[in-house]
Amino acid sequence: MDARNKIMIIGGHGKVGQYITRALRDQSLILVGRNEGKIRSFLNKENMQAKIYTMDIDAIDFTAVQHVFCVIVCVDQDNTKLVTYCDKHAIHYMDVTANSDYIEKIQQLQLSGNSNILLGVGLAPGLTNLLAKKFVQTHPFAKDIEIQLILGLGEKHGDAAIKWTLDNFIKDYSHKTLGKIRPYMKKSSVMIHGKKLRTYNFNFVDQHMLNRAYQDKSFTTYLGFDQSRITALIYGVKMIGFLQLLRYKTFYGIVETFFRNPKFGSDIFIASIQSQGHVLCAIGHDEGRFTGLIAGEVAKRFVGMDLKGGLLGIADVISLDEVVENEMFGLASASE
Template sequence: MREEQTILIVGGYGHVGTRIARRLIDRRTGAVVIAGRDVDKASQAAAQLGCCASTIDLSDPCHWEHALADIDMVVVCIDQDEVAFASFALSRGLIYIDVTASDDFFRKVEQLEDLARVNRGCAVLSVGFAPGLTNLMVKACAERLDRVHNAAIGIMLGLGDDHGPAAIAWTLNRIVAAEQSSKVVELPFGLKRKKHPALAFDFADQHVLRRTLAIPDTATYLTFDSAAISRLTFRALPLLRGRVAAVPILTSLLSRMRFGSKRAALSITVTGTRKGEPWSVTTLYEGQREAEITAEVAALAVERVLSVRPAAGVHHLETLMKLDDIAAQLHDEGGMTHLSEGRCCPPFIG
């Protein structure tokens, strides 16, 4: 194997892909190749970043053999419904990292475990802000307990942040599809632990953690940086449910509008027992710009996997790393974490 590893970033000219590429190039992690269907966009991004470009269409297998020649790792930054490309990469013994947030997709990739092992390929999933950092924070809390009963994951997104159109559409589609009975709870965010209303939401991390950490009672909640706007939005949900046609319009509108902050925060509470007593552990994260945090977590995952290659198979981030492995780097990026625990655990909100 060559001394310098070559990393193909599919969707490398997109909202998150360019941020991952910039970090890997600045840190000289490996030889980065920007790839996608649009050769002009790939070439332009590569020229700006100072790396190479390539063309690949994940919907056309004819592109794959050539695009993956001399590639050691593939980082995919676009959503996929099927796993044909992941299967192709793993069958060639490559490292495959995906920043998608779809548990349906995760479950399909997990079915490639045997294929990956036979061909010495390695897939790493749940790489980003949520899932990803959320998974590591739940693990950090759970490890302080003798027995875990449940976990609550709160995710705060800033309305003034530069969210990509794909991320906005993804969130809106899940809001439109949310069940009528989706509950709203109050969760603490920030070092001042200010309470925000948060909506039970179908993020992938809760499903993944039930499988990887065996915490069956896990729930994820969504809120925005403005408590007032969050309450108003959640009260208006009945008007949005089922209105799929409204998603493109709202996506276009929200992609152009900026109001609120660029805040990105997490509130994790895991309850259980320690030394026979009921115990609660809470970890809070406070940062800025969700896409930047996703890119940082992904870049750190790339560095870790290249330096200490995991066993062949399909992995989620929390099975390979701990929060302590990346805490210092997140702090350097402006993020802050705070952990508190105590005997008198609050009633679980899941």
């Protein structure tokens, strides 16, 4: 097979990357990571064949990249050298990161449009963006739109996701209409099955992506948990300034351990779009599994589609109806 037909997956043996690798098992793959043994162990377990390349995402060997037609990144990175290289050399690029700062960096690049650059393919961003698109189509005159995200405390989240969340509890961010804002200060709520769950503003990148896409609207993302008392506790601790203790390693470690080894709560997740009494929501379980499955499905479509080129979002590859109607994802949806 021509080397130009190969797909490089960086972190393809990780928590989300495994789903993508399985979805693309019929393709000619190159799996990249820092630990050859872990990659080989994964391939043996899955009874799969792929070329293995040992490389750190922070020290890219571009000679290994130049002969592939698509790069899929499943690990966090700080600089945009790889996506810039892919854009310049007509190599398609997909990134599963939910890191707000990094996606903002990519969106500010002057891309040539030589390749397809796909971002935001998980829960938030991802499913929330699909819900928002459908909501705007149904309610075109809505202006101030809330994105509500409820996460189950009973699910074991990955280390990177926990670290990102804790870091963003104490990090101010900029919002299209609210300006410079502190996280977990602006209150809202979502009604699910007759139960009111409180939420507070948080720096998920979906709101920034949507605010770029819809110039006449303002999206704000709110985060809460399935255990309202924990959401309230976090808010209270934030108000008296105790969350600033996350800047200290010992306290950070205690909170990190709590989220890594949950003792109560469920694995539910809820994504809801609401404005002026109108609601469109999706409910599922096991956010990690959902993120992996949707990333895998999107990757499979992405590598086989003839797309417009340039910066793309999940809605360019799959629709909300296709996700909800596919039993594999296990979603229930509702609207008011």
